[in-house]
Structures are given as C-alpha cells and as structure tokens.
Amino acid sequence: MTVLLEVVGALAVAALVRGLLPGPAPLTAAVSVVAVVVAGFAFWSNAWPDARTLVDEHSRDARLSTEQALAVPGARWGARDDVLAWADAVLPRDANVFLECPQPSNCSNGLANWIAYRLEPRVFTDFPAQAQWILFYATPRSALPSVRLTRVIGYGPGFLIGRVAP
Amino acid sequence: MRAVIGPVLVHGALVLAGLGVLRALGVIETVWSRRALAAVGLAYLVGIAAALTVCVIVLVAGGPFTLAVFGIVAAVLAAPLALDLHRPRLGALRRLGALRRLDALRRRGVLGGDAARWAVLATLAAFAVLAVVGLLTLGNRPIGPGDTDAWHVWGLKALLLFAHPHLPAAIFGFSGDVRFEPHYTFNPAYPLLLPLLEALHLRALGRPDPSSFHLVMWLLAIAFVWAGGFIAARVTSALVWAPVLTGAVLLSLSRLLTAYADVPLGFYLALGTLQLGVWLQSGRRRDLALAALLLAGAAAVKNEGTAGALLVLAVALAAMVFARRRRAALELALASALLGVVAILPWRLWVAAHHLQTEVPLGRVANPGFLARNVDRVGPVVHGLDQQLGMTNGVTIFVSLALAMVAACAWERRGRTLGAFYLVVLAGYYATLVWSWWIDTLPLSFMGPATAGRLDLGLGFIAVAAVLHLSGAHGRLGAPGLSPPGAGAERRSA
Numbered sequence: 001m002t003v004l005l006e007v008v009g010a011l012a013v014a015a016l017v018r019g020l021l022p023g024p025a026p027l028t029a030a031v032s033v034v035a036v037v038v039a040g041f042a043f044w045s046n047a048w049p050d051a052r053t054l055v056d057e058h059s060r061d062a063r064l065s066t067e068q069a070l071a072v073p074g075a076r077w078g079a080r081d082d083v084l085a086w087a088d089a090v091l092p093r094d095a096n097v098f099l100e101c102p103q104p105s106n107c108s109n110g111l112a113n114w115i116a117y118r119l120e121p122r123v124f125t126d127f128p129a130q131a132q133w134i135l136f137y138a139t140p141r142s143a144l145p146s147v148r149l150t151r152v153i154g155y156g157p158g159f160l161i162g163r164v165a166p
Numbered sequence: 167m168r169a170v171i172g173p174v175l176v177h178g179a180l181v182l183a184g185l186g187v188l189r190a191l192g193v194i195e196t197v198w199s200r201r202a203l204a205a206v207g208l209a210y211l212v213g214i215a216a217a218l219t220v221c222v223i224v225l226v227a228g229g230p231f232t233l234a235v236f237g238i239v240a241a242v243l244a245a246p247l248a249l250d251l252h253r254p255r256l257g258a259l260r261r262l263g264a265l266r267r268l269d270a271l272r273r274r275g276v277l278g279g280d281a282a283r284w285a286v287l288a289t290l291a292a293f294a295v296l297a298v299v300g301l302l303t304l305g306n307r308p309i310g311p312g313d314t315d316a317w318h319v320w321g322l323k324a325l326l327l328f329a330h331p332h333l334p335a336a337i338f339g340f341s342g343d344v345r346f347e348p349h350y351t352f353n354p355a356y357p358l359l360l361p362l363l364e365a366l367h368l369r370a371l372g373r374p375d376p377s378s379f380h381l382v383m384w385l386l387a388i389a390f391v392w393a394g395g396f397i398a399a400r401v402t403s404a405l406v407w408a409p410v411l412t413g414a415v416l417l418s419l420s421r422l423l424t425a426y427a428d429v430p431l432g433f434y435l436a437l438g439t440l441q442l443g444v445w446l447q448s449g450r451r452r453d454l455a456l457a458a459l460l461l462a463g464a465a466a467v468k469n470e471g472t473a474g475a476l477l478v479l480a481v482a483l484a485a486m487v488f489a490r491r492r493r494a495a496l497e498l499a500l501a502s503a504l505l506g507v508v509a510i511l512p513w514r515l516w517v518a519a520h521h522l523q524t525e526v527p528l529g530r531v532a533n534p535g536f537l538a539r540n541v542d543r544v545g546p547v548v549h550g551l552d553q554q555l556g557m558t559n560g561v562t563i564f565v566s567l568a569l570a571m572v573a574a575c576a577w578e579r580r581g582r583t584l585g586a587f588y589l590v591v592l593a594g595y596y597a598t599l600v601w602s603w604w605i606d607t608l609p610l611s612f613m614g615p616a617t618a619g620r621l622d623l624g625l626g627f628i629a630v631a632a633v634l635h636l637s638g639a640h641g642r643l644g645a646p647g648l649s650p651p652g653a654g655a656e657r658r659s660a
Contacts, residue, residue, distance in 0.1 A: 002556025006566035011573060027574040028581070032637035035567045036406055039413030040289070042563070046416040047292050051299045058303035061377070069308040069377050076311040093329075096336075110314065113352070117322050121329040123336045 010034055074118060077111040083137070084118045086155050091133055096123045098131035100139050107137065128164070136160040169305075172370035176233075177385060179240040181206055184213030186244035187459065191452045197250045204399075207392020210385070211437065212456070215463030216243055218362045219509050222466070226516040230331035231362065233369050286404045293412045297388045304380040309425060316425035318352050321376050323361035328368040335520050355517040359466035360427045379425045387415050387422055390433040394634070397440055401447075402638035410564075410637075414630045417561045421623060428620045431471045432561070432627030434464035439478050439591060440631035443584055446482060449494055458501040462509035470624055472510055473602070477594045479505070485587055531605055546610050547603040551596065554622040561626030568592065568629035571636040581639030588632035595625055 014030035021030060061069065071081040091097060099115055101107035107115075115137060116124045125131045128147050136143065138158045149162035185202060188194045188209055194202045202209075220239045225231050309316045326334045367382050368374055391411045398407035414436075415422070422429040438460035445453035461478060464471035479502040486495035555562045568588060575585035599621055603610070 002552060003566055003569070006556070006558075006563075007569045007573065010566055010570035014570065014574065026578050026580070028571060028578060028636065028639050031567070031571050031574045032402075032406055032633075035564075035571070035633050035637060036409050038563060038567065040285075040409035042413035042417050043289060043293070043409055046419070047296055050416060050419055051296050054299050054303045058306065061306045061308060064306075064308065066375070066377075069306070072308040073311055073313065073317050113314075113318050117317050117325075120322060120325050121334060121337065123334075 070118075074111075074114045077108055077114050079111055079114050079118070080159075081118075083155055083159050084115065086159075087135055087161060088119055090153055090161050091119065091122055091135070093121060095133045096125050096131045097133045097135055098125050098128045099135050099137060100128070100143055101135075101137040102139060102143065132164055134160075134162045134164060136162070168372050172372060173367060173381070176236070176366055176370035177210070179237065179244075180213035180217060181210045182213070182247065183217045183240040183243035184209030184211065186246045187212050187216050188456075189246040189249070191455050193452055193456060197247050204396050205393075207389040207394075208396050208437075208456075210389040211393050211434065211463060212459050213240070213243065214359070214363055215434070215459050215466065215509075218359050218366075219462060219466060221362055222358050223508070223512045225333050225358075226512045228332070231327055231365070232331050233366075236366060236369075282403075282405045286408045289408045289412055293391060293408075293415075297384075300384040300387075301381070304384050304423075306377050307380045307423070308377050309379065310423075313424040313426065316379065317376060319356065320360055320364065320425065320427060321379060322352055323354075323356075323358070324364035324368060324379070325374050325376070327358075327361055327365035328374050333516070354522045356427075357466045357468060357472065357513060359463065360430060360468075380423055383422050383425055383430065386430050386433055387419075390437070391415060393437055394440070394630075397437060397444065398634040400444060401635050406637045407634055410630060410633055414561050414564065414627065417559070417563065418623060418626070421560075421620060426620065427468045428470075428623045431464055431467040431474075432623045434460055434467060435471060435474045435478075435624055436627035436631045438464050438475065439588075439628050440635055442478055442482050443587060443631065443635045446485060446584065446587060449491075451497060454497055454501050458505050462505050465505065465509050466513075470599070470602070470621070473598045474595055474624055474628075475505065476502075477598060478591050481587060481590045481594060484590075485583065489583070531601075537604060540604060540607075543604050543606075543610060544600060547600050550610075551599060551622060555625065560622070561630065562622045564626055564629035564633055565592065565622075568632035568636070571633055575636055575639055581636055584639060585636060588628070588636065592625060592628055592632065595628055599625070 010031065011027075014027060014034050017033050018025050018027055018030035021033070064072075067081070067085065071079070071084075074081060074084070097119065099107075099112060101112055101115070103109060103112060115135070119135075128134060128144060134144065134147060134149065136159065140158060141149075141152065141160055141162070147162075148165040150165045151163040153161045155161075185194065185197055185205070188202075188205055189197060193208075194205050196202065217236065217239050220243075221231055221236060224235060224239070229235065309321065326337055364379050364382055367378060371378055394411040395404070395407050398411070418429050418432065438457055441453060441457035441460055445457050458479075461475035465475040466472075479498065483495055483498050483502065486492075486498055554560075555565050557563075569592070572585040572589045575581045
C-alpha cells in the first residue's frame with residue numbers, strides 16, 4: 001500500500017514537472033526528472049556526512065590493536081577473548097574439537113558459533129566421540145564424565161582443554 | 167608494503183582478466199582505448215565473475231585455490247589482450263585528454279546542456295573523492311558487533327579458504343549446532359563467490375585479517391558505479407545515470423558496510439538485468455554474453471541471486487517467445503543453459519555429493535500440501551516486505567520510481583516491452599522472496615529481524631536498472647539511444 005502511494009505521488013509530481021519542461025515533454029521524461037532529483041538528493045545529502053563518518057570511524061578503529069579488532073563481534077556474545085587466544089595457541093590447527101559449553105545456560109548459540117569462528121580452521125564436531133580434543137568453555141570437567149581424557153590443560157576455573165583418549 | 171602491493175596486483179589481475187573477456191566478446195576493440203578505460207569497472211566485475219567461477223570449478227574438481235592457480239586463470243582470461251601488445255597506442259591515449267572527451271560528450275548531447283554537464287561532472291567528481299576516502303579509510307574497519315553473518319556466514323568461509331588450498335569438506339559438513347538451534351548453521355551450501363573474493367584478498371594481503379573485508383565491498387561499489395555508467399550510457403543520459411548510480415550506492419552504504427553479500431548481489435543483479443534489457447533492444451550476441459556473465463556473478467553470490475538470475479533469464483526468454491524472435495530465444499536459452507552448467511551446477515553437485523545441509527528445501531517448493539499448511543506465513547511476509555519497500559531512506563525508493571516509470575511508459579505507449587520486462591522481473595523477484603519465506607520452516611519472529619532491510623535490496627537494485635533503462639525510452643535528456651547496427655530496428659522491436 002505504501003509503495004502504491006509512492007507511485008501515485010511520483011506520477012503526480014511528474015505531471016506537475018511536465019508542465020515546467022520546455023516543449024511537449026513526455027510523462028516518462030518528467031518521471032526521469034523526479035528520479036534524478038530523488039537520487040541526486042540522496043547522493044548530495046549523504047556524500048559529505050558519509051565521508052566524515054568514514055574518516056572518523058577510521059580514526060576510532062586505528063586505536064584498536066589487531067587482536068582487539070578481531071574480538072569486536074565476539075564482545076556482543078560475551079566471549080572471553082583471552083580464553084580464545086589461549087585455546088588458539090594450545091589446540092593444534094588441524095584438530096577435531098568438541099565444544100562443551102551447554103546451551104543456553106552457559107553459552108548462547110551466538111557465542112558457540114563465535115568460538116568456532118575464532119578457532120578456525122579447526123573442525124568442530126557435533127559429538128565428543130568424533131573429536132580429538134574437548135574445549136570446556138565456562139563448564140567444569142565433570143560435565144562430560146564419560147569421556148576419558150589423557151591430558152588436561154587448564155586456563156582458569158571452568159576453562160579447560162582435554163585430549164581425548166584414543 | 168605487501169598490504170598495498172598485494173591487493174593492487176590481485177585486484178588489477180581481476181581487471182585485466184575482465185578486460186580480456188570484454189576484448190574477446192568485442193565489447194572493447196583494443197585495450198589502448200578510451201572505451202577500455204571506461205570499461206574498467208565492468209571489467210573488474212566481469213573478471214570476478216569469470217575468474218572466480220573457474221576457481222570454484224577447480225576447487226570442486228579437487229584442485230587447489232592458491233594465488234598461483236588464480237594467476238593462471240586470470241592470465242588465461244586476459245590472454246586476448248595479447249592481441250593488442252604489438253600495437254600499443256599510448257600516443258593516442260595521451261592525446262585524448264579528459265576535457266577533450268568531455269567536450270565530445272557535450273557535442274553529442276550525452277551530458278545535456280551546460281548546467282546539466284556541470285551537475286554530472288560535480289556528481290562524478292564528488293563520488294570519486296568519496297571513493298578515494300573509502301579506499302584510504304576502510305582497510306582497518308573491524309566487523310561490526312551486530313554484523314553476525316559477516317563473520318559467521320561469509321567471513322568464516324573466507325578464512326577457511328585462506329587457510330586451506332582445498333575445500334575444507336569436514337568443516338563445511340559441520341552442522342553448526344545440531345543440538346540446539348539448527349538454524350544457526352553457517353549455511354555451508356551458500357554459493358562461494360564472495361568468500362573466494364575475500365579469501366583472494368586475504369591471500370594478497372598475506373594475513374587473515376577480517377578487518378579488510380570492507381575494502382573489498384568498497385571496490386565492488388566503485389566498480390558498480392563505473393560499470394553501470396558504461397552500460398547505461400548506451401540507453402540514457404549521464405544526467406540520469408550519474409545521480410541514480412551514485413545515489414543508489416549511498417542509499418545502500420550502511421548495508422554495504424555490514425560486509426554481507428546482499429549489496430554485492432544487488433550490484434550484479436542490477437547490472438545483469440540492465441544488460442539483458444539492452445540485449446532485448448539490440449539483439450547482439452555480445453550483449454547477451456555480457457548479461458549472462460553478470461547474471462552468473464549474481465547467481466554465484468547468493469541463493470537469492472541464483473533465483474534472481476534464472477528469473478531474469480526466464481522473463482527475457484518469455485518476451486522473446488512472445489515476440490516470436492526464435493533465433494534470439496534460442497541464443498538466450500543456450501546462454502541460460504551455459505550459465506547453469508558453468509556457474510551454478512558444479513557447486514551444487516559438490517554440495518549434494520558431500521551431503522551438506524542446503525538452506526533451500528527444494529522438496530517443498532511445489533508441494534501443495536506443505537504450501538497449504540503454511541499459507542498463514544504469506545500475510546506477515548507480504549506485510550513485512552511492504553514495510554521495507556515503503557522506506558524512503560534506502561535503495562528501495564527506486565522501486566516506486568521504477569513502477570512510476572513503467573506506468574508512464576504504458577500510458578504513453580513507448581518502451582512498453584521494456585517496461586513489461588522490468589515490471590515482470592520486479593514482480594517475479596518479489597514473488598520469489600515471498601515464496602522463499604513461505605516454504606521455510608524457521609519462525610518468522612527469527613527471520614523478520616534477521617533479514618530486515620536486506621532482502622529488499624535485490625528489488626531495489628533491479629528497480630535501479632529499470633529506472634536507468636526506461637528513462638531513455640523517451641529520447642529526452644540527451645539520451646543517446648542504442649548504437650548501431652540496426653539502432654532504429656532495435657528501437658522499433660523494443
């Protein structure tokens with residue numbers, strides 16, 4: 001309905017514009033003039049503010065370190081980037097990893113996805129049995145009592161990496 | 167140093183690959199010409215579509231994606247430029263200054279009168295300044311906190327393709343989250359063109375830096391205006407295309423800088439549709455081939471692009487059949503088949519062979535029982551789309567203008583075939599969006615906020631193409647019309 005009103009409005013304005021054009025101007029020419037004015041206004045009213053915004057945001061972003069810039073989207077999900085940087089250093093890059101971070105209590109789904117993204121290119125598995133390593137994120141070791149681990153590396157309370165026994 | 171030279175070389179290689187394709191098609195006669203310079207934006211977009219489509223085929227066939235492989239592909243595509251190596255005409259280039267060119271345009275009436283000429287020049291100069299500002303500032307922009315798909319759907323694949331020279335089937339096969347919210351998967355079956363382009367940029371940089379993705383988006387935006395001007399100059403005045411194209415970019419800037427694929431899809435879809443509209447008038451094979459390449463780009467960016475490209479081709483085919491232009495219909499059918507086999511099928515076969523989750527439940531597309539059970543989804547979807555289309559601060563403003571243009575064409579009985587073409591494409595794309603939500607099972611409460619202000623971008627950019635083309639239907643505002651051969655016949659047939 002809104003679109004219909006806009007179309008009728010554009011045609012009405014075009015009909016007025018047609019009267020201002022020299023000679024016997026077709027309606028399509030008048031609609032073109034309306035389109036040019038609308039598009040031109042969109043460009044000229046935004047060009048300067050957009051350029052300023054780009055420069056300002058560049059200055060703001062320049063104050064971020066590479067690590068801080070990388071972590072920006074994860075902050076929305078409450079990700080602990082210090083933990084993820086540690087996990088990134090510990091886990092082999094070609095590892096199959098199972099993330100133990102029960103949802104939705106400890107982990108939002110967005111956080112789980114962020115962890116998988118932040119630790120790429122490791123392969124995240126759907127089940128512990130498919131993995132070589134388990135990342136316990138905000139979760140105690142006791143959350144997976146049936147999984148036997150040969151090696152456990154801790155970062156802090158609730159943050160562990162365990163190597164699954166073959 | 168590599169952070170500058172690497173991307174310049176890689177994106178320059180894409181331009182050369184595209185110029186080679188344009189040279190082979192006869193769109194440019196020699197690389198040492200003003201026309202080739204004017205076609206650089208188009209060459210960049212064509213180079214991306216052509217070179218990365220080949221790279222997808224290489225990946226699907228088990229080959230690697232490396233800078234060396236890309237270099238070979240780009241070199242092969244650029245090979246037609248070798249024909250011009252023995253006759254460089256640098257002297258001719260030097261003699262042809264910008265002012266001389268502008269004077270020629272003015273004499274031909276392409277720029278309109280003096281005031282109009284200065285308005286066009288001011289618009290293009292301001293956009294050029296803005297383009298440079300973007301190139302200098304966007305290289306360090308982190309992915310935004312709310313731009314989840316930028317890292318989850320597109321960026322992740324780009325980083326994987328940076329880290330692995332082969333398709334990481336194991337990762338692509340990961341459900342995302344099989345236990346809790348399966349719709350949070352990273353859509354492994356989405357087409358690969360954008361992640362490949364970003365991965366290529368990362369390889370050129372030599373580091374996996376997601377902050378550089380926005381620069382790739384910005385290059386696409388510059389190329390869109392440049393290419394749009396090149397194509398639209400055949401059918402309308404610079405007084406129209408300069409503000410419309412630059413306005414469209416700024417109206418979609420906030421969406422572009424999310425680093426989602428929706429705006430790049432809009433660029434390819436708009437230019438492919440416009441170029442196919444040009445072919446409807448000209449009937450020249452090179453126009454059809456170029457349109458097919460641009461639509462292949464749209465199909466390889468996003469699923470909506472695949473549907474959109476097939477829709478545009480189908481509408482054009484129907485127009486040809488309706489007009490009893492059998493030869494043109496046959497050529498179009500062949501081009502469509504080639505597009506499907508080369509640009510769509512390989513990736514879809516790989517997805518099927520690896521049993522990846524597909525986000526388009528094809529089994530439901532024409533299942534009457536399923537559609538009937540879910541018919542209550544249609545109303546909210548139509549309402550949501552209407553709200554998005556009614557917004558005047560986005561590129562969808564062009565939908566209303568395009569429809570007004572179509573109405574004016576119908577009223578004045580000029581350009582009615584073209585008007586009908588764009589109207590049916592717009593209506594068909596709208597119906598495709600409604601259908602895609604109808605056959606989905608995800609809650610609308612999730613899909614609505616997740617796609618607000620994005621899905622309608624494709625419609626907005628198709629409308630941009632319609633406004634550009636139909637504005638030339640009246641022959642005013644210095645519209646140059648289509649060039650020979652048979653320009654008069656082209657006009658009549660359209």
